[in-house]
Amino acid sequence: MTKIDMTNVGIKNSATSDFSAWATTKQAHTEQTLTQKLPAVNLVPNILHEAMRYSALAGGKRVRALLCYAVAEMCDTNILIADAAASAVELIHAYSLVHDDMPCMDDDDLRRGKPSCHKQYNDATALLVGDALQSLAFQVLSDSTLGHYTNLQAPQQIHMLNILAKASGSTGMAGGQAIDLASVGKPLTQAELEAMHNLKTGALIQAAVLLGAICGNATQIAAVTTYAANIGLAFQVVDDILDVEADTATLGKTAGKDADSNKPTYVTILGLIPAKQHAQKLYEAAIAAIAPFGESAQRLRELAAFIMQRSF
Numbered sequence: 001m002t003k004i005d006m007t008n009v010g011i012k013n014s015a016t017s018d019f020s021a022w023a024t025t026k027q028a029h030t031e032q033t034l035t036q037k038l039p040a041v042n043l044v045p046n047i048l049h050e051a052m053r054y055s056a057l058a059g060g061k062r063v064r065a066l067l068c069y070a071v072a073e074m075c076d077t078n079i080l081i082a083d084a085a086a087s088a089v090e091l092i093h094a095y096s097l098v099h100d101d102m103p104c105m106d107d108d109d110l111r112r113g114k115p116s117c118h119k120q121y122n123d124a125t126a127l128l129v130g131d132a133l134q135s136l137a138f139q140v141l142s143d144s145t146l147g148h149y150t151n152l153q154a155p156q157q158i159h160m161l162n163i164l165a166k167a168s169g170s171t172g173m174a175g176g177q178a179i180d181l182a183s184v185g186k187p188l189t190q191a192e193l194e195a196m197h198n199l200k201t202g203a204l205i206q207a208a209v210l211l212g213a214i215c216g217n218a219t220q221i222a223a224v225t226t227y228a229a230n231i232g233l234a235f236q237v238v239d240d241i242l243d244v245e246a247d248t249a250t251l252g253k254t255a256g257k258d259a260d261s262n263k264p265t266y267v268t269i270l271g272l273i274p275a276k277q278h279a280q281k282l283y284e285a286a287i288a289a290i291a292p293f294g295e296s297a298q299r300l301r302e303l304a305a306f307i308m309q310r311s312f
Contacts, residue, residue, distance in 0.1 A: 038053050055098050092164065152215075190269055266279075
């Protein structure tokens, strides 16, 4: 995929390594936080807890967590609140991947270069892993000690739970997956495809941003909402392009799966070059939304470029 010119987003070469260091630190911090919040393997039922950790600690770019932390820094959200929000979003994302890979869904044997949960264990365990990871996300976000150690008020915490619930449910990620499954082999318009991905992919990305902005003002929240809507769609367009251009070893999952399954994608609807152009337009709209915030939104600019440039 064509790389973004870093000078177009206000990222000088000397700052690129700074972003890499920040992202690496936040990714490691996310892994550490998740490790602490997941049940220990020696806790009964052992196999379920082992499989939960296998799925949730499988690595990955942690893009949703990074977005949450970047917005939290912009809005001066307490780090403990950001930790809970980032962990909750990553747990929901992990559960969705476990269920998506199952034979009744996308039926994929690989995830991040390793056997999918249902292949490593079995279908029943994978189903329970997804259920348990989803429940744990809301347990983490509703922890009563969160308000005790931070300035988070009970109505704000309830609002955070509402954001995550909506993003995960039938009018969010689960609904998008249902539309995706029902759309196999059917022609979709670009508007219909975008409506589907606004739910399937975009809803959780928007939730990550809104949770990070829970302590922000109305102007900040409006701007990052627009940013998230555009970068969430761009994320999916890049995914569709990578499904065509990257190989299985690079992706860590089966390449060309969408085409083999006769799924509508941005590439099948628009063509490869127009799909790249569309991703660029979405990226530019995301950058424009946070332009008024100057240096305080720099991490979000860098993350937008990171999403556009990723190879898997």
